[in-house]
Amino acid sequence: xxxxxxxxxxEVVHAVAGERSKYGPVRSRLTRSSRPLDVARALxxxxxxxxxxxxxxxxxxxxxxxDFEVFSQLTDDGFRLLVDAGARKAxxxxxxxxxxxAAVIVALETLESPxxxxxxLEEIGADCTVFSLDLQGGRPLGGPTEWRGLAPLEIARRVxxxxxxxxxxxxxxxxxxxxxxxxxxxxxxILSQNPAVEITSGGGIRSLADLEAxxxxxxxxxxxxxxxxxxxxxxxxxxxxxxxxxxx
Numbered sequence: 694x695x696x697x698x699x700x701x702x703x704e705v706v707h708a709v710a711g712e713r714s715k716y717g718p719v720r721s722r723l724t725r726s727s728r729p730l731d732v733a734r735a736l737x738x739x740x741x742x743x744x745x746x747x748x749x750x751x752x753x754x755x756x757x758x759x760d761f762e763v764f765s766q767l768t769d770d771g772f773r774l775l776v777d778a779g780a781r782k783a784x785x786x787x788x789x790x791x792x793x794x795a796a797v798i799v800a801l802e803t804l805e806s807p808x809x810x811x812x813x814l815e816e817i818g819a820d821c822t823v824f825s826l827d828l829q830g831g832r833p834l835g836g837p838t839e840w841r842g843l844a845p846l847e848i849a850r851r852v853x854x855x856x857x858x859x860x861x862x863x864x865x866x867x868x869x870x871x872x873x874x875x876x877x878x879x880x881x882x883i884l885s886q887n888p889a890v891e892i893t894s895g896g897g898i899r900s901l902a903d904l905e906a907x908x909x910x911x912x913x914x915x916x917x918x919x920x921x922x923x924x925x926x927x928x929x930x931x932x933x934x935x936x937x938x939x940x941x
Contacts, residue, residue, distance in 0.1 A: 694904070694931065695775065695893065696736050697918035698729055700760060701750040705732045708748075708918065709869035716750070721922035730766050736921065740928055743771060744795075746861075746893070746916050749778040753803065761792050768793035775823060775861075775893075779803045783816035790817050798861060800825040801848065802835040810855050819858045823893070826852070828864040831875070849883045859891045861916075867897035869919050874903050877910050884911045901930040908934070 699708040699716065704727040706716040718727035724735035729747075736742045745767070751757045759778035767774060777798035780786045786797045799813050799822060814822055826849055827834040833845055840848055849860065860883065867875050874897050883890065894907060895916025904926070907915045920926040 694915045695746045698747045744773040746775045752778040783812040786813045796821050798823045798825050802827040823859040824857045825861040830866045846882050862894045871899045872897045880910050
Protein backbone atom coordinates (compact mmCIF):
# COMPACT_ATOMS: atom_id res chain seq x y z
CA UNK A 694 0.00 0.00 0.00
CA UNK A 695 1.14 3.54 -0.76
CA UNK A 696 -0.04 6.42 1.43
CA UNK A 697 -0.68 9.57 -0.56
CA UNK A 698 0.90 12.96 0.12
CA UNK A 699 -0.84 15.68 -1.90
CA UNK A 700 1.43 18.70 -1.56
CA UNK A 701 0.19 22.27 -2.04
CA UNK A 702 1.93 25.44 -0.86
CA UNK A 703 4.30 23.37 1.25
CA GLU A 704 1.54 21.52 3.11
CA VAL A 705 -0.13 18.13 2.84
CA VAL A 706 -3.71 18.76 1.78
CA HIS A 707 -6.90 16.71 1.74
CA ALA A 708 -7.70 16.03 -1.91
CA VAL A 709 -11.39 15.62 -2.71
CA ALA A 710 -12.84 14.71 -6.11
CA GLY A 711 -10.11 16.50 -8.06
CA GLU A 712 -11.47 19.96 -7.11
CA ARG A 713 -8.04 21.35 -6.38
CA SER A 714 -9.14 24.92 -5.72
CA LYS A 715 -11.00 23.61 -2.66
CA TYR A 716 -8.20 21.52 -1.14
CA GLY A 717 -7.35 22.44 2.45
CA PRO A 718 -4.71 21.24 4.92
CA VAL A 719 -5.11 17.60 5.86
CA ARG A 720 -6.90 16.84 9.11
CA SER A 721 -5.54 13.65 10.57
CA ARG A 722 -6.05 11.60 13.70
CA LEU A 723 -2.40 10.60 13.39
CA THR A 724 -0.89 14.09 13.68
CA ARG A 725 -1.98 17.68 14.19
CA SER A 726 0.56 18.87 11.64
CA SER A 727 0.18 19.23 7.88
CA ARG A 728 3.93 19.53 7.28
CA PRO A 729 5.00 16.79 4.84
CA LEU A 730 7.75 15.38 7.06
CA ASP A 731 5.48 15.31 10.12
CA VAL A 732 2.69 13.56 8.24
CA ALA A 733 5.07 11.02 6.72
CA ARG A 734 6.67 10.29 10.09
CA ALA A 735 3.25 9.83 11.71
CA LEU A 736 2.28 7.28 9.07
CA UNK A 737 5.57 5.46 9.55
CA UNK A 738 5.42 5.53 13.35
CA UNK A 739 1.80 4.43 13.58
CA UNK A 740 1.49 2.13 10.57
CA UNK A 741 5.07 1.22 9.61
CA UNK A 742 4.67 2.71 6.14
CA UNK A 743 7.70 4.26 4.47
CA UNK A 744 6.87 4.32 0.76
CA UNK A 745 4.68 7.14 -0.53
CA UNK A 746 3.00 8.50 -3.62
CA UNK A 747 3.58 12.27 -3.66
CA UNK A 748 1.73 14.64 -5.97
CA UNK A 749 3.32 18.10 -6.15
CA UNK A 750 0.17 20.06 -7.01
CA UNK A 751 1.99 23.38 -7.39
CA UNK A 752 4.11 21.85 -10.14
CA UNK A 753 1.14 20.04 -11.69
CA UNK A 754 -1.32 22.92 -11.66
CA UNK A 755 0.84 25.97 -12.12
CA UNK A 756 3.96 24.67 -13.81
CA UNK A 757 6.14 25.71 -10.88
CA UNK A 758 9.48 24.13 -10.13
CA UNK A 759 9.14 20.88 -8.16
CA ASP A 760 9.56 21.20 -4.41
CA PHE A 761 12.97 19.54 -4.29
CA GLU A 762 13.50 20.72 -0.72
CA VAL A 763 10.54 18.68 0.53
CA PHE A 764 11.59 15.68 -1.55
CA SER A 765 15.05 15.81 0.02
CA GLN A 766 13.65 16.14 3.55
CA LEU A 767 11.62 12.99 3.02
CA THR A 768 14.25 10.91 1.25
CA ASP A 769 16.93 11.94 3.75
CA ASP A 770 14.62 10.64 6.48
CA GLY A 771 14.44 7.24 4.80
CA PHE A 772 11.23 7.51 2.79
CA ARG A 773 10.88 6.14 -0.75
CA LEU A 774 8.86 8.36 -3.06
CA LEU A 775 6.93 7.94 -6.30
CA VAL A 776 6.60 11.55 -7.41
CA ASP A 777 4.25 13.25 -9.82
CA ALA A 778 5.60 16.77 -10.29
CA GLY A 779 4.37 17.49 -13.79
CA ALA A 780 7.36 15.97 -15.60
CA ARG A 781 6.92 16.62 -19.30
CA LYS A 782 10.35 16.00 -20.74
CA ALA A 783 13.24 13.61 -20.22
CA UNK A 784 15.28 16.28 -18.47
CA UNK A 785 12.45 16.85 -15.98
CA UNK A 786 12.43 13.16 -15.14
CA UNK A 787 16.22 13.06 -14.79
CA UNK A 788 16.20 16.02 -12.38
CA UNK A 789 13.57 14.35 -10.22
CA UNK A 790 15.42 11.06 -10.13
CA UNK A 791 18.67 12.79 -9.25
CA UNK A 792 16.91 14.46 -6.33
CA UNK A 793 16.63 11.04 -4.72
CA UNK A 794 13.09 9.92 -5.50
CA ALA A 795 12.56 6.24 -6.25
CA ALA A 796 10.41 6.66 -9.36
CA VAL A 797 9.06 9.42 -11.57
CA ILE A 798 5.45 9.62 -12.70
CA VAL A 799 4.71 10.77 -16.23
CA ALA A 800 1.05 11.73 -16.21
CA LEU A 801 -1.53 11.75 -18.98
CA GLU A 802 -2.75 15.03 -17.49
CA THR A 803 0.48 16.84 -18.37
CA LEU A 804 1.79 14.73 -21.26
CA GLU A 805 2.36 16.64 -24.49
CA SER A 806 3.39 13.82 -26.83
CA PRO A 807 3.81 10.01 -26.77
CA UNK A 808 7.38 10.67 -27.89
CA UNK A 809 8.05 12.25 -24.50
CA UNK A 810 7.19 8.96 -22.79
CA UNK A 811 9.74 7.19 -24.97
CA UNK A 812 12.34 9.87 -24.20
CA UNK A 813 11.75 9.51 -20.43
CA LEU A 814 12.09 5.73 -20.67
CA GLU A 815 15.36 6.10 -22.54
CA GLU A 816 16.62 8.65 -20.00
CA ILE A 817 15.79 6.94 -16.68
CA GLY A 818 14.65 3.42 -17.60
CA ALA A 819 11.36 1.56 -17.30
CA ASP A 820 11.91 0.52 -13.68
CA CYS A 821 11.98 4.18 -12.57
CA THR A 822 9.13 5.35 -14.83
CA VAL A 823 5.43 5.13 -13.94
CA PHE A 824 2.80 6.27 -16.42
CA SER A 825 -0.29 7.74 -14.75
CA LEU A 826 -3.55 7.14 -16.60
CA ASP A 827 -5.50 10.10 -15.20
CA LEU A 828 -9.29 10.06 -15.36
CA GLN A 829 -12.05 12.37 -14.21
CA GLY A 830 -15.44 10.72 -13.97
CA GLY A 831 -14.23 7.86 -16.14
CA ARG A 832 -12.93 10.12 -18.91
CA PRO A 833 -9.26 10.64 -19.75
CA LEU A 834 -7.86 13.88 -18.34
CA GLY A 835 -5.75 15.72 -20.89
CA GLY A 836 -3.26 13.87 -23.02
CA PRO A 837 -1.69 14.26 -26.47
CA THR A 838 -3.91 15.51 -29.28
CA GLU A 839 -3.62 12.20 -31.12
CA TRP A 840 -5.10 10.39 -28.11
CA ARG A 841 -8.08 12.68 -27.62
CA GLY A 842 -11.36 10.80 -27.82
CA LEU A 843 -9.79 7.42 -27.07
CA ALA A 844 -11.21 5.20 -24.33
CA PRO A 845 -9.02 4.65 -21.25
CA LEU A 846 -8.34 1.03 -22.20
CA GLU A 847 -7.10 2.07 -25.64
CA ILE A 848 -4.82 4.74 -24.13
CA ALA A 849 -3.39 2.10 -21.79
CA ARG A 850 -2.76 -0.17 -24.76
CA ARG A 851 -0.89 2.55 -26.63
CA VAL A 852 1.19 3.45 -23.60
CA UNK A 853 2.19 -0.16 -23.06
CA UNK A 854 3.22 -0.43 -26.71
CA UNK A 855 5.86 2.19 -25.84
CA UNK A 856 7.35 -0.39 -23.42
CA UNK A 857 6.04 1.17 -20.22
CA UNK A 858 5.95 -1.55 -17.55
CA UNK A 859 4.38 0.35 -14.64
CA UNK A 860 0.99 2.06 -14.66
CA UNK A 861 -0.85 4.19 -12.14
CA UNK A 862 -4.61 4.22 -12.80
CA UNK A 863 -6.57 6.90 -10.95
CA UNK A 864 -9.97 8.54 -11.28
CA UNK A 865 -9.72 11.91 -9.54
CA UNK A 866 -13.48 12.13 -9.08
CA UNK A 867 -13.27 9.31 -6.51
CA UNK A 868 -10.28 10.65 -4.58
CA UNK A 869 -11.04 11.62 -0.99
CA UNK A 870 -14.75 10.76 -1.28
CA UNK A 871 -14.78 7.41 0.57
CA UNK A 872 -17.22 6.26 -2.10
CA UNK A 873 -15.47 3.05 -3.10
CA UNK A 874 -12.96 2.18 -5.79
CA UNK A 875 -14.47 2.64 -9.30
CA UNK A 876 -11.80 1.13 -11.55
CA UNK A 877 -12.28 -2.62 -11.15
CA UNK A 878 -13.39 -3.17 -14.75
CA UNK A 879 -10.70 -1.00 -16.32
CA UNK A 880 -7.88 -2.58 -14.33
CA UNK A 881 -9.06 -6.09 -15.15
CA UNK A 882 -9.31 -5.12 -18.82
CA ILE A 883 -5.73 -3.82 -18.84
CA LEU A 884 -4.39 -6.91 -17.09
CA SER A 885 -6.30 -9.28 -19.35
CA GLN A 886 -4.35 -7.86 -22.29
CA ASN A 887 -1.07 -7.23 -20.44
CA PRO A 888 -0.80 -9.56 -17.44
CA ALA A 889 2.82 -8.61 -16.71
CA VAL A 890 2.19 -4.88 -16.21
CA GLU A 891 2.50 -3.56 -12.65
CA ILE A 892 -0.56 -1.48 -11.72
CA THR A 893 -0.98 0.94 -8.83
CA SER A 894 -4.46 2.32 -8.27
CA GLY A 895 -6.73 3.91 -5.70
CA GLY A 896 -9.36 6.56 -5.12
CA GLY A 897 -12.37 6.23 -2.85
CA ILE A 898 -10.90 3.47 -0.69
CA ARG A 899 -12.87 3.13 2.54
CA SER A 900 -11.92 -0.11 4.22
CA LEU A 901 -10.10 -3.41 4.24
CA ALA A 902 -12.79 -4.76 1.91
CA ASP A 903 -11.85 -2.17 -0.71
CA LEU A 904 -8.17 -3.04 -0.38
CA GLU A 905 -9.09 -6.69 -0.86
CA ALA A 906 -11.01 -5.78 -4.04
CA UNK A 907 -7.90 -4.12 -5.46
CA UNK A 908 -5.73 -7.09 -4.53
CA UNK A 909 -8.10 -9.58 -6.14
CA UNK A 910 -8.23 -7.44 -9.28
CA UNK A 911 -4.46 -7.74 -9.61
CA UNK A 912 -3.43 -4.29 -8.40
CA UNK A 913 0.14 -4.33 -7.07
CA UNK A 914 -0.18 -1.34 -4.74
CA UNK A 915 -3.12 0.70 -3.48
CA UNK A 916 -3.10 4.47 -3.04
CA UNK A 917 -4.79 5.47 0.23
CA UNK A 918 -5.09 8.76 2.12
CA UNK A 919 -8.45 9.60 3.75
CA UNK A 920 -8.99 6.15 5.26
CA UNK A 921 -5.58 6.27 6.93
CA UNK A 922 -6.05 9.72 8.43
CA UNK A 923 -9.54 8.84 9.70
CA UNK A 924 -8.17 5.51 11.03
CA UNK A 925 -10.79 3.58 9.07
CA UNK A 926 -7.76 1.58 7.97
CA UNK A 927 -5.19 1.00 10.69
CA UNK A 928 -2.52 -1.43 11.79
CA UNK A 929 -5.00 -4.28 12.31
CA UNK A 930 -6.44 -3.98 8.81
CA UNK A 931 -2.99 -3.79 7.27
CA UNK A 932 -1.94 -6.91 9.17
CA UNK A 933 -4.92 -8.81 7.78
CA UNK A 934 -4.11 -7.63 4.27
CA UNK A 935 -0.46 -8.70 4.67
CA UNK A 936 -1.62 -12.17 5.72
CA UNK A 937 -3.80 -12.47 2.63
CA UNK A 938 -0.99 -11.33 0.37
CA UNK A 939 1.32 -13.93 1.92
CA UNK A 940 -1.13 -16.77 1.38
CA UNK A 941 -0.26 -19.07 -1.53
